[in-house]
Amino acid sequence: MLHSDRAGQVVTKHHAAHYLQAHAGDENHFLRQMMQQLxxxxxLMRLKVVSVLLHTPSEIGLRAQDICAALQRDVGVGLNRPNVYDVLRRLEAGGVVARTAQRTYLITATAVAHLSGQIHDVEHGPVV
Structure with missing residues (x-):
């Protein structure tokens, strides 16, 4: 998933994920700001689901049961599938995730654009 940031550089979901991983203490802050902007x-559950989707290397997305498993494995949080579906439905309605025809979920370009804008502001200062 590619798009251009404010400086015209091509930014991917993976660039945003790597930046957030390097600044692990700030990840929830960036995700919270992105969700508020949208x-x-x-x-906490919305933040964790978005984090799992952002850090997945898959370009085809994850199924809800894969998200449940990742939350259990990586975060130690157990959610049942109906709760994950509810979180995904709300995130989809807000434009953070998109559901594919294969019933997988991906971070949207809009969400990545909001994140990369925040990252750009932190690295280079706000664009005026």
Whole structure:
């Protein structure tokens, strides 16, 4: 998933994920800001689901059961599938994730653009 940031550089989901991983203490802050910019309330479960999708190397997305497994394995948080579906439905309505025809979920270009804008502001200062 590619798009251009404000400086005209090509930014991918992976660039944003690597930056957030390098600044692990700030990841929730960046994700929370992105969700607020998109008009969504934040919750720990929404942040964790977005983080799992952002850090997945797959370009085809993850199924809900894969997200549940990743949350259990990586975060130690156990969520049942109906709760994950509810979180995904709300994130999809807010434009953070998109559901594919194969019933997998991906981070949207809009969400990555918001994240890369925040990253750009931190690295280079706000664009005026």
């Amino acid at each position: 008009g969504l309330r934040t919750s």
